[in-house]
Amino acid sequence: MAYWLVKSEPDAFSIDDLKNAPRRTEHWDGVRNYQARNYLREMARGDEVLFYHSSCPEPGVVGIAKVVKAAYPDHTAFDPDSKYFDPKSDPTEPRWFMVDLRFTRKLKRTISLAELKEDPALEDFVLLRKGNRLSVMPVDERAWKAVLAKE
DNA sequence: GCCAACGTTGGC
DNA sequence: GCCAACGTTGGC
Numbered sequence: 001m002a003y004w005l006v007k008s009e010p011d012a013f014s015i016d017d018l019k020n021a022p023r024r025t026e027h028w029d030g031v032r033n034y035q036a037r038n039y040l041r042e043m044a045r046g047d048e049v050l051f052y053h054s055s056c057p058e059p060g061v062v063g064i065a066k067v068v069k070a071a072y073p074d075h076t077a078f079d080p081d082s083k084y085f086d087p088k089s090d091p092t093e094p095r096w097f098m099v100d101l102r103f104t105r106k107l108k109r110t111i112s113l114a115e116l117k118e119d120p121a122l123e124d125f126v127l128l129r130k131g132n133r134l135s136v137m138p139v140d141e142r143a144w145k146a147v148l149a150k151e
Numbered sequence: 152g153c154c155a156a157c158g159t160t161g162g163c
Numbered sequence: 164g165c166c167a168a169c170g171t172t173g174g175c
Contacts, residue, residue, distance in 0.1 A: 007160095007161090009161090034170090035170095054160080054162085055160080055161050055162080059161080059162070113162080130167095130168080131167075131168040131169055132168090132169090133159080133160045133161070133169060135160090
């Protein structure tokens with residue numbers, strides 16, 4: 001079992017949107033970055049995921065989700081009407097993938113980015129690395145525990 | 152292969 | 164709105 005973190009802008013899709021989705025489950029589509037794509041493909045059913053809100057008044061970790069379906073082709077790449085359409089992704093050899101995430105729970109409070117930065121135990125946390133813009137990233141067990149210990 | 156131009160992310 | 168830090172594109 002592995003741990004991950006996904007970022008989302010709450011205006012576009014928030015932890016509450018996941019909670020309120022049918023079966024509390026949603027496709028994690030629209031990832032169009034190769035490194036993030038590679039991480040998506042490493043995700044396995046049962047893996048646990050920190051849900052992070054970005055580009056908002058208080059960026060931070062707000063909840064936990066679970067991978068309920070491992071990577072499969074992201075069909076939005078084949079849809080000319082989708083904002084995620086990529087003419088270079090061929091259905092016979094898909095370039096982009098998505099997983100299904102199910103809401104587990106919200107944290108009792110937002111663990112803010114500012115707070116994460118203050119923790120020496122999170123020095124190596126991928127999220128905090130300079131210039132990191134990945135929307136999907138791995139979280140090691142130590143970081144996972146350090147984040148949740150703040151709750 | 153190099154690199155400039157451009158677009159995007161995301162904190163502030 | 165600003166800007167740093169990327170990734171991508173395309174000319175050469």
